[in-house]
Amino acid sequence: MRPATLLRLAVAGTRTDVARVLLTALSAALATLAGLAALTVLSVVKPPGDAWTQSEQYTNALLREPGLRPGVAFALLLLCVPVLGLAGQCARLGAPGRDRRLAALRLAGATPGQVTRVAVAETGVASLLGTLAGLAVFLAGRRLLHRPDAAGRLPLPTDVHPAPVAVAAVVLGLPLAAALISALLLRPVATTPFGVVRKVRTQAPWPWPGALILAALAMFAAIRPLLLWYERRGAVDPDWLVPTLLVLGGLTAMIGVVSGTGWISYHTGRLLHRHGRGPAALLAARRLAADPWAGSRTFAALLAALIFGAGAAGMRADFQAQAELTRRTGSGLADPDFFLGAMDLVDLAVVVAMAIAGGGLLVAVVEGITSRRRAYAAQVATGVPRATIARSLLWAALAPAVPAIGLALTVGYLLVRGVMPAPSTGGFAQTICDAGTELCGDPATAARYTRTEWVPETTIPPDVPWDQLAWLAAGGLAAVLGTVVAGLLFLRAATSVEELRST
Amino acid sequence: MSTSHVLLGLLAAGPRHGYELKRAHDERLPCARPLAFGQVYATLARLCRDGLVATAGQTREGGPDRTSYALTDDGRATLDHWLGTVEPPMPYVASTLFAKVAVALLVADVNQARAYLIAQRRAHTQRLRELTALKTAPAARIDEVVAADFAIAHLDADLRWLHTTLDRVTDWHREVRS
Amino acid sequence: MTFLQARGVVRAYGHTPALRGVTLDVSEGEIVAVTGPSGCGKSTLLHCLAGILRPDAGQVTWRGERIDTWSEAARSRLRRTEFGVLLQFGQLVAELTAAENVALPLLLAGTGRRAARTAALAWLDRLGVADVADARPGEMSGGQQQRCALSRALVTEPRVIFADEPTGALDTLAGEQVLTQLVRLAREQNTTVVLVTHEPRIAAYADREVSLRDGMIDHTGLGLDPALPGGSR
Numbered sequence: 001m002r003p004a005t006l007l008r009l010a011v012a013g014t015r016t017d018v019a020r021v022l023l024t025a026l027s028a029a030l031a032t033l034a035g036l037a038a039l040t041v042l043s044v045v046k047p048p049g050d051a052w053t054q055s056e057q058y059t060n061a062l063l064r065e066p067g068l069r070p071g072v073a074f075a076l077l078l079l080c081v082p083v084l085g086l087a088g089q090c091a092r093l094g095a096p097g098r099d100r101r102l103a104a105l106r107l108a109g110a111t112p113g114q115v116t117r118v119a120v121a122e123t124g125v126a127s128l129l130g131t132l133a134g135l136a137v138f139l140a141g142r143r144l145l146h147r148p149d150a151a152g153r154l155p156l157p158t159d160v161h162p163a164p165v166a167v168a169a170v171v172l173g174l175p176l177a178a179a180l181i182s183a184l185l186l187r188p189v190a191t192t193p194f195g196v197v198r199k200v201r202t203q204a205p206w207p208w209p210g211a212l213i214l215a216a217l218a219m220f221a222a223i224r225p226l227l228l229w230y231e232r233r234g235a236v237d238p239d240w241l242v243p244t245l246l247v248l249g250g251l252t253a254m255i256g257v258v259s260g261t262g263w264i265s266y267h268t269g270r271l272l273h274r275h276g277r278g279p280a281a282l283l284a285a286r287r288l289a290a291d292p293w294a295g296s297r298t299f300a301a302l303l304a305a306l307i308f309g310a311g312a313a314g315m316r317a318d319f320q321a322q323a324e325l326t327r328r329t330g331s332g333l334a335d336p337d338f339f340l341g342a343m344d345l346v347d348l349a350v351v352v353a354m355a356i357a358g359g360g361l362l363v364a365v366v367e368g369i370t371s372r373r374r375a376y377a378a379q380v381a382t383g384v385p386r387a388t389i390a391r392s393l394l395w396a397a398l399a400p401a402v403p404a405i406g407l408a409l410t411v412g413y414l415l416v417r418g419v420m421p422a423p424s425t426g427g428f429a430q431t432i433c434d435a436g437t438e439l440c441g442d443p444a445t446a447a448r449y450t451r452t453e454w455v456p457e458t459t460i461p462p463d464v465p466w467d468q469l470a471w472l473a474a475g476g477l478a479a480v481l482g483t484v485v486a487g488l489l490f491l492r493a494a495t496s497v498e499e500l501r502s503t
Numbered sequence: 504m505s506t507s508h509v510l511l512g513l514l515a516a517g518p519r520h521g522y523e524l525k526r527a528h529d530e531r532l533p534c535a536r537p538l539a540f541g542q543v544y545a546t547l548a549r550l551c552r553d554g555l556v557a558t559a560g561q562t563r564e565g566g567p568d569r570t571s572y573a574l575t576d577d578g579r580a581t582l583d584h585w586l587g588t589v590e591p592p593m594p595y596v597a598s599t600l601f602a603k604v605a606v607a608l609l610v611a612d613v614n615q616a617r618a619y620l621i622a623q624r625r626a627h628t629q630r631l632r633e634l635t636a637l638k639t640a641p642a643a644r645i646d647e648v649v650a651a652d653f654a655i656a657h658l659d660a661d662l663r664w665l666h667t668t669l670d671r672v673t674d675w676h677r678e679v680r681s
Numbered sequence: 682m683t684f685l686q687a688r689g690v691v692r693a694y695g696h697t698p699a700l701r702g703v704t705l706d707v708s709e710g711e712i713v714a715v716t717g718p719s720g721c722g723k724s725t726l727l728h729c730l731a732g733i734l735r736p737d738a739g740q741v742t743w744r745g746e747r748i749d750t751w752s753e754a755a756r757s758r759l760r761r762t763e764f765g766v767l768l769q770f771g772q773l774v775a776e777l778t779a780a781e782n783v784a785l786p787l788l789l790a791g792t793g794r795r796a797a798r799t800a801a802l803a804w805l806d807r808l809g810v811a812d813v814a815d816a817r818p819g820e821m822s823g824g825q826q827q828r829c830a831l832s833r834a835l836v837t838e839p840r841v842i843f844a845d846e847p848t849g850a851l852d853t854l855a856g857e858q859v860l861t862q863l864v865r866l867a868r869e870q871n872t873t874v875v876l877v878t879h880e881p882r883i884a885a886y887a888d889r890e891v892s893l894r895d896g897m898i899d900h901t902g903l904g905l906d907p908a909l910p911g912g913s914r
Contacts, residue, residue, distance in 0.1 A: 279788040286776035378771040381733050382833070383761030383786060385754065497734050498694060621901050628902075631885035639861050639886075655882055662881045669903050 006121050017098060021126040023363060027086040028130025028174055029137065030356065034083065035170045036138045038076035039162035058154055075349055082301040082353045086360040116183060124179035131171045209263055212256030213411055219249035221418035253307060253415060257408050258300045264407070265292035265400040272399055280388050284395035295400045298364040299480075301357035303408040306476050309350040310412025313468035315420070316343040321462035322423040329455050351475075358479040365397070365487030373494040380495045389495075390488045397484045398477075405476040409469050422461040505602065506538065507546050511555060511574065511582045512606035518559040518573035521547060532605055547572055555581050586615060589622050592630040592658055600661055604668065624665060631658050682745045684709040685841060685873065689739035690729050692722075699725040701896035702739065707841075712867060712874040714887035718904070722896040723877045724845050730875060731764055731843040732756035761786040765834030767844040767863075772830050773818040779805060779829045780814040786837050804832040808862055824855030831863060841873045848883060860886050 044058075102115050110118075146158040161167075223245050230236065269288030272281055288295070319339045369376070376389055513519065513527050521543050529537045550556040555578035559571040574582070586607055590599050600623070607616040637643065638651040685707040692700040699722040707713055707730075715723045728734040729741055732748050733756075741749040743763075748756060760766060773782045783801035788794070805811045808828045813821050821829070827847055834842055844863065848856030864886050867874045876887055884890050892899040 277794070279785055282777065282781060282785075282788065283774065286774070286781070290776040374771055375775065378768055379774065380757070381728075381731075381760070381768065382766045382772050383757055383759075383764075384789065385757045387754075388789060497728055617901075617905060620903060621905070624902050628881065628885065628890060631881060632887075635882070635885040639864065655885070659880075659882045666903065669905065 006117060007125070017122075020098075021122070021129075023086070023359075024123065024126035024178075025130035025133065027083050027356075028127040028178065029134035030086075031080045031083040031174060032131045032134030032170060033138055034076050034079040035174070036135070036162065036167065038072075039166050039170065040157050040160060041072050041076065043160050043162045043166075044157050058157065075346065079349060079353060082305055082356045082360070086301060086356055086363070120179045120183045123182040124175050127175035127178040128172075131174050135167070135171050209256045209260035212252050213260065216249045216253035216256055216411070217414055217418055219245050219252065220415045223419050249415065250307075253411055254300075254304050257303050257307060257404070257411055260407055261295055261299055261303065261400060261404040262292045264403050265295040268400045268403070272395070276395075279384075280391035281395055283389070283392035284399065287392065287396050288400065294364075294368065295397075295404070298361055298368075298397075299401065299404055301360045302354060302476060302479060303404060305350055305353035305357050306405060306408040306472055307412035307415075308353065309347070309472045310409040310469060311416040312343060312346045312350055313465040313472065314413045314416035314462075315346075316340065316468065317462040317465040318416070318420050318423065319343065321460045325423050325458060325460045328460075329458055350472075354475055354479060358483055361479060361483040362486055365393075365483050366490055369393075369487060369490050369494050376491070376495045377497065381497065386491055386495065390491055393488060393491075394481075394484055397480055401477065401480045405473055408476075409472060413464070413469065422459050505585075505599065506542065507550060507555075508582065508585045509602055509606060510543070510546055510550065511578055511585075512609060514556065514572060514574045514578070515582060515609075518571040520569045520571055522569065524572070531609065532602065550578070554578075583615070586619055589619070589626045592627050592661075600665075604665070620665070620669070624662065627658055627662050627665075631655060631662075634658075683742055684744065685730060685875075686742040687726065687730055687739065688742070690726065690736040690741065691738040692725050692729060692734060692736045694725075698896055700729070700736070703893070703896070703898055705730075705891060705898070707873060707875060709840075709873055710871045711889070712864060712876065712887040714884035714890045715875065715877045715893060716879060716881070716884045716890055717893035717899065719879060721893040723879075723893050726893065727843050727845050727875060727877045731766055731841075732759050733766070761789055762837055763840045765837065765839035765842040767827075767830055767834045767842060767847045769846045769849045770823075770826075773826060773833070775818055778815050778817055779810065779821070779832075782818070782829060783833045783836050786833065790837070800836055801832070804836050805829065807866070808832050809858075822855070823851050824858060827851060827855075827859045828862070831859060835866060838870065839872065841875065842867065843875050845877045846879070847876075848878075856883070 098119070102119060105115050105118065106112070142158045142161070145156050146154070148154055226241065226245075265288050269285045269290075269292070272285035272288065276282065276285055323340070379389065380386060509528060509532065510524060513524055513531070519527070521540070524547075525538050525540060525543045528543075547556060551558070551572075555575060556572050557575050559573040586603065590603060603623075604620070607619050634651045634655050638648050638655075643651075683706060687703055687705045690700050690703045691698075701722075703722070703726055705726070715726060717723050725734065729736045729749070732741070732743075732751070735749050739749075740747050743759075748759065751759070766772070773779075774785070777785070780798055780801045783804055784792075784794075784797035787797035787800060792800075802811065802814055805814050808831060810821075810825050810828045810832070813825055813829070818826050818829070827850075831847070842863070847863070848859055851859065860883065863874065866872070874887070876883070878884055890902070892902045894904050
């Protein structure tokens with residue numbers, strides 16, 4: 001097949017296909033922006049000096065501290081996760097129509113390999129459009145946001161640019177990765193001339209998400225003991241140890257929570273069936289039990305964002321406790337306000353991630369309604385009111401969402417609590433100078449004002465940040481509720497009688 | 504199959520020789536068994552005796568005798584009567600229907616053909632209804648149901664053929680009239 | 682007072698006209714077959730009569746009242762109380778069991794779970810599919826599915842049943858079973874039936890037949906042009 005033919009077949013499609021391409025491009029653009037931003041942060045040139053010299057040209061302390069920059073880059077890269085989740089959701093939008101088109105291609109004589117290539121090309125082309133757009137926005141943004149203040153300092157690292165090789169890797173690598181992933185995802189799908197057949201999942205949801213969650217908690221909890229173990233032996237822990245445990249533990253936790261949602265959906269369905277009243281609850285209960293994975297696919301990105309949000313809340317509580325400790329004993333964290341400010345940025349990132357996850361939710365809800373519109377139209381024709389169908393969809397979304405959100409928040413919080421013990425200090429003598437800096441600075445005069453004080457051992461356990469967690473839970477529920485209600489606006493159009501015409 | 508009526512129909516367009524009649528019959532009604540000459544002349548003789556057909560003249564063109572036959576008024580009336588009568592779909596109709604529809608479209612004026620077709624269809628559907636009611640009666644015996652099914656299947660086939668034929672009628676009409 | 686009536690009903694899908702002025706009277710207790718080739722508008726006529734669709738022009742009257750002006754909610758309620766609808770396929774909720782599907786109209790009307798299930802099982806038994814009461818539609822044959830769908834249409838004891846090619850996806854014997862039971866139960870309860878089909882042998886189950894062609898009533902039944910004395914088109 002010639003590349004031109006491949007391209008033409010890949011871009012053929014209806015309005016839903018156009019929507020899918022646009023959404024895929026959008027998510028690719030967002031991911032590119034996040035990736036390029038991360039690369040820029042990483043490429044800030046360290047000024048000459050020792051390992052702790054700060055890059056003074058930036059106003060933002062996050063960019064000055066050389067130790068913090070990798071963390072910032074990592075956080076930006078983490079933003080890619082919900083964006084990629086959105087892209088994965090988008091790949092399913094309009095899938096029945098596309099599957100019919102692929103089946104028709106097979107009927108016309110294409111081999112299964114050729115058909116897979118067409119589908120993969122569509123994802124690749126859409127992602128490429130997105131990454132190029134993202135690059136354009138990035139370059140324009142750099143120019144626009146380059147605003148030195150009075151002292152010539154910059155708020156954002158707009159004076160450096162990442163290595164062109166790295167930029168090319170992101171702009172070209174993302175579409176390639178998207179194409180590869182969609183090729184992998186399409187492997188269990190057999191495209192026959194009579195339609196697309198997906199390998200059906202077994203009925204019962206995966207049995208051991210709880211074990212995964214426990215494993216993740218264990219991985220995080222093991223970090224401190226391992227570090228202490230190395231310290232006691234006088235050795236330096238290897239560079240890769242902590243980041244690996246963090247990343248592995250994080251991923252395991254996410255997989256555990258997401259697959260736990262499948263288990264939750266299935267059993268919520270059964271509970272609802274036993275105790276629910278009314279036809280809406282019945283429809284919702286049966287729908288949940290029949291397809292428990294629909295929920296986990298939909299909620300995955302949102303739950304990942306909530307895990308991070310809860311972890312951030314835990315860290316914030318920890319810093320607050322450290323600040324309190326410093327206040328009480330005079331020792332401890334030097335500049336807690338700085339870290340609290342950094343947490344504000346992390347919270348902002350979490351909100352953005354939740355918004356992106358909300359977009360993925362909306363796509364999933366709309367796709368769920370349009371792919372079953374024929375069944376809904378038949379039900380409406382035989383007298384089931386649209387309001388009942390709408391209520392059943394709401395139940396089916398909210399009933400598993402509430403426990404899943406609770407689970408995600410708990411897991412996120414516990415992960416952080418496992419790593420960082422309660423801040424404590426004390427058990428030593430401290431010298432304090434009671435006079436001002438001038439007098440204390442001069443050793444001659446300082447001696448008169450110094451005194452030694454015994455700092456008692458104090459441990460301040462951090463509070464559980466209930467209000468923050470409540471905000472996160474409310475935000476998550478609002479996202480679910482909002483997207484389902486928005487998706488229900490499609491219901492009337494999707495269930496019109498035209499769907500019943502079989503010709 | 505009522506050959507005499509078909510021959511009457513073929514003569515409605517004008518006088519013909521026996522040989523032409525046989526050829527016309529075989530061409531226009533290809534599903535029927537081809538008519539033997541003996542049968543043609545025997546039928547023509549019978550029709551003459553009954554006063555439905557008369558000899559119209561003799562030509563001698565360097566060959567055997569060729570007598571032309573033409574339709575009489577009585578013959579015309581018999582033909583019209585046959586065309587105006589609905590074939591009772593009892594138990595089923597088969598080739599008589601075919602013959603009648605063919606002749607109707609060939610010779611009759613269009614009003615006559617139309618009236619016949621509508622009436623025939625109505626008779627068929629009425630009979631279908633009766634057979635279905637018989638079949639679904641609670642006291643129906645299995646052999647009654649099986650017989651009814653047989654008749655229903657054939658009547659259904661007749662109706663389908665009727666509909667399809669009318670959908671093709673424009674082309675057929677043109678060809679038959681030429 | 683007329684029972685069920687359509688007067689000059691016109692309906693188009695976008696630019697395609699489906700009905701071009703159809704007038705039809707249905708009496709109480711009769712079984713009417715609406716026949717015609719595909720695309721002639723018979724399903725559309727059924728949808729207009731059952732209140733699923735609103736006609737673009739004309740009126741649909743039920744027991745003297747115009748139902749084409751009713752709101753969607755009122756017409757929806759009509760469809761689960763006084764009207765029963767039977768389609769060719771797809772009307773059973775795939776995730777519910779047969780008993781739950783049949784009980785659904787009762788649940789929608791506010792009946793309790795237990796009472797609804799009892800009624801549902803009784804109807805499934807009358808139609809001879811009590812043994813699949815707890816199976817899902819995907820686990821049944823086509824004939825069993827249609828009989829469950831028929832139970833659902835009958836469970837509210839409607840006055841009119843609208844059936845749109847109910848046997849279209851079934852083989853001869855299975856279709857015969859469904860129709861026989863539909864007709865028998867309808868006659869027992871003096872229920873009116875409007876049956877849409879393109880097959881003469883299915884139409885033979887009805888008391889009378891109405892033919893449509895190109896969106897209008899065809900009195901010839903054969904698609905002959907009513908205006909021309911010619912008859913050939």
